Amino acid sequence: MTLKGMVKGTQNMLGRFVGKWFYDKGIPFDAVNSPYFPLMVNAIQRAGLGNWPRTGITLMSDGWLNKVSKKEIVNLFAYSPKGTTFLSSKDVSWTKKDANFYGRLYDQIVEEVGDKHVVQFITDNARACVSAGSKRKHLIWTACAVHSIDLMLEEIGEIKIMKETLQEVRLVSRFIYNHFKILFLFREQSKKKEIIRLAITRFATDYLAIDFIREYEGAIKRLFTSEE
Numbered sequence: 001m002t003l004k005g006m007v008k009g010t011q012n013m014l015g016r017f018v019g020k021w022f023y024d025k026g027i028p029f030d031a032v033n034s035p036y037f038p039l040m041v042n043a044i045q046r047a048g049l050g051n052w053p054r055t056g057i058t059l060m061s062d063g064w065l066n067k068v069s070k071k072e073i074v075n076l077f078a079y080s081p082k083g084t085t086f087l088s089s090k091d092v093s094w095t096k097k098d099a100n101f102y103g104r105l106y107d108q109i110v111e112e113v114g115d116k117h118v119v120q121f122i123t124d125n126a127r128a129c130v131s132a133g134s135k136r137k138h139l140i141w142t143a144c145a146v147h148s149i150d151l152m153l154e155e156i157g158e159i160k161i162m163k164e165t166l167q168e169v170r171l172v173s174r175f176i177y178n179h180f181k182i183l184f185l186f187r188e189q190s191k192k193k194e195i196i197r198l199a200i201t202r203f204a205t206d207y208l209a210i211d212f213i214r215e216y217e218g219a220i221k222r223l224f225t226s227e228e
Helices: 009-025 029-033 036-049 099-113 127-133 145-156 160-177 180-189 202-215 217-225
Strands: 057-065 072-080 083-091 118-123 140-143
Touching: 029 036, 057 099, 072 099, 083 099, 099 118, 099 127, 118 127, 140 145, 145 202, 160 180, 160 202, 180 217, 202 217
Parallel strands: 057 118, 118 140
Antiparallel strands: 057 072, 072 083
């Protein structure tokens, strides 16, 4: 019995990780001959696949930059009606990110989860991603809605009046959050509401801050006119 034989097709990725676990912990390879080993692997397979064979999955890629280490990371996920599953994370810092690169990346992940399970790709709107996604004619390529909204908000933020407004909001936010006592007084005035609220996109956070300052304008004015 071999790992590859037991975890063929969509479970090739599982086989590699189980193999690494064997190496890391020095587990004898004949442990796979235990009658409980295939039962364990089958249980993991069923838990991982969920209802993939019946409904299919959507593959999603999400690229981001670590501002501290300057590393560029691409995370890959599988979505099904049962929820989202993390598949892998790739460090692409020193890679030319063209259509060929994304094509190889998508081919690799499709092979790992099984071509027959994949229904569509959701990627960023970058031309290289679009070109790579369109090569598999039997799969649906869909632009990431979050990325599309982020691009729209970014362009709106370049309009003169919006650009000036965003700069003023950031200035007010930095001033309040960089001074502990002022932040304490602000939270008293705003009933512990926060200007900075994490949003699904980076630019949405800025617009939420604008909305907050508009809504709590009175509290902010009281803060800056307070004798405390």
